[in-house]
Amino acid sequence: MTMKLSILLGAAGVVGAVLLSGAVATMAQPAALSDTAQFDAQGRLIPPTDYRDWVFLSSGIDMSYSEGAAVAPADTHTFDNVFAPRAAYAAFKRDGKWPNGTVLILENRGGVSKGSINKRGAFQSGLPTGMEAHVKDEARFKGGWGFFGGLASGKPAPMIPYAATCYACHQQHAAADTTFVQFYPILLPVATERGTLSAAYLAEIKPEPATPAPHP
Amino acid sequence: MTMKLSILLGAAGVVGAVLLSGAVATMAQPAALSDTAQFDAQGRLIPPTDYRDWVFLSSGIDMSYSEGAAVAPADTHTFDNVFAPRAAYAAFKRDGKWPNGTVLILENRGGVSKGSINKRGAFQSGLPTGMEAHVKDEARFKGGWGFFGGLASGKPAPMIPYAATCYACHQQHAAADTTFVQFYPILLPVATERGTLSAAYLAEIKPEPATPAPHP
Numbered sequence: 001m002t003m004k005l006s007i008l009l010g011a012a013g014v015v016g017a018v019l020l021s022g023a024v025a026t027m028a029q030p031a032a033l034s035d036t037a038q039f040d041a042q043g044r045l046i047p048p049t050d051y052r053d054w055v056f057l058s059s060g061i062d063m064s065y066s067e068g069a070a071v072a073p074a075d076t077h078t079f080d081n082v083f084a085p086r087a088a089y090a091a092f093k094r095d096g097k098w099p100n101g102t103v104l105i106l107e108n109r110g111g112v113s114k115g116s117i118n119k120r121g122a123f124q125s126g127l128p129t130g131m132e133a134h135v136k137d138e139a140r141f142k143g144g145w146g147f148f149g150g151l152a153s154g155k156p157a158p159m160i161p162y163a164a165t166c167y168a169c170h171q172q173h174a175a176a177d178t179t180f181v182q183f184y185p186i187l188l189p190v191a192t193e194r195g196t197l198s199a200a201y202l203a204e205i206k207p208e209p210a211t212p213a214p215h216p
Numbered sequence: 217m218t219m220k221l222s223i224l225l226g227a228a229g230v231v232g233a234v235l236l237s238g239a240v241a242t243m244a245q246p247a248a249l250s251d252t253a254q255f256d257a258q259g260r261l262i263p264p265t266d267y268r269d270w271v272f273l274s275s276g277i278d279m280s281y282s283e284g285a286a287v288a289p290a291d292t293h294t295f296d297n298v299f300a301p302r303a304a305y306a307a308f309k310r311d312g313k314w315p316n317g318t319v320l321i322l323e324n325r326g327g328v329s330k331g332s333i334n335k336r337g338a339f340q341s342g343l344p345t346g347m348e349a350h351v352k353d354e355a356r357f358k359g360g361w362g363f364f365g366g367l368a369s370g371k372p373a374p375m376i377p378y379a380a381t382c383y384a385c386h387q388q389h390a391a392a393d394t395t396f397v398q399f400y401p402i403l404l405p406v407a408t409e410r411g412t413l414s415a416a417y418l419a420e421i422k423p424e425p426a427t428p429a430p431h432p
Contacts (some may be wrong), residue, residue: 052402056272059295061327062337079275086269109401111277114413116398116420119387120276123399156274173333182332185325186268204332 077111096194260372293327310408
């Protein structure tokens with residue numbers, strides 16, 4: 001996987017549906033069903049085809065965790081849109097964490113500034129330029145979550161190896177249940193209220209200790 | 217209404233649910249129901265409370281139709297997220313136009329660049345900073361559509377007067393059915409295929425005629 005992919009995966013965690021993990025492999029079908037993480041016989045994730053009907057968590061533009069990342073040419077942007085299955089979203093609103101089997105989808109679309117009568121800012125245009133998934137399955141994945149990339153092809157994709165930076169980054173920085181809820185303004189208040197914010201995130205947002213007054 | 221509002225309404229048309237228009241007023245309830253344009257006895261639109269569960273059409277950032285618009289301070293951005301009721305979205309995918317009664321919701325959220333581990337670009341943060349609606353009701357509205365602003369308050373809002381620039385702008389520039397489908401990449405191919413692109417939009421995207429070769 002490329003650095004760009006790990007950034008995207010880090011930038012917007014991705015999760016899924018409500019399956020009993022033991023039944024996943026035997027339930028795999030060529031066509032993905034709504035709200036259900038589907039794997040083929042080789043354990044590859046089958047890209048869901050109806051994720052645009054799911055619940056929209058949020059979008060960002062040109063997000064990067066690296067200060068020195070290359071800047072794209074002017075007027076070239078990448079939006080990321082994140083979607084959760086309806087049942088998984090309802091469970092998160094109730095519990096402040098994702099049910100086992102959840103699949104979150106991160107979709108990228110190009111952003112353009114000039115187009116039709118628009119003069120400034122950016123709007124999304126064209127086909128998806130990338131798609132990744134973050135899947136919760138505590139029996140299947142070490143740490144409970146697996147990442148999958150390259151799904152815009154529509155073809156099943158193998159799990160991204162655990163050595164990829166996305167795993168460590170989500171463990172170290174994600175606000176709730178290994179997902180970047182700090183970037184989803186409709187879910188951050190839920191996790192706050194349910195008390196499911198991670199210790200790492202709470203430490204990150206802790207105000208700096210006041211500088212002690214110098215001796216008089 | 218302010219210029220900013222008309223820009224936002226122009227930037228992302230907004231529409232709603234599947235009601236018989238004659239029945240709208242009598243069906244009005246204090247609490248808005250899913251997928252249903254609800255009006256109070258004074259004809260004010262009751263803001264839907266569950267639009268975040270609807271279908272996400274697209275998002276943009278800092279969009280403006282004015283070349284000379286004031287630029288926001290660095291690191292201050294406004295995202296717009298547009299949502300359609302599930303039944304209206306299904307009808308558009310079938311017909312390339314919106315059913316009578318459709319309500320589209322445009323939600324604004326602030327965007328920040330630095331936050332958590334993000335260093336570049338922008339992500340959405342905080343509560344909605346604005347909410348507007350675009351409602352199709354051929355019996356109720358001249359031209360078939362009405363705009364409503366100031367809905368983030370959660371209180372019913374009167375129709376924006378027809379003299380507002382949003383009405384003329386949508387009539388003159390919207391790609392399909394008076395809505396800015398050119399900014400919704402999941403719907404533009406539908407309108408193209410169904411043959412519902414407006415004459416004005418088709419003229420706008422028509423290639424410039426080739427310059428005739430000079431006489432030899």
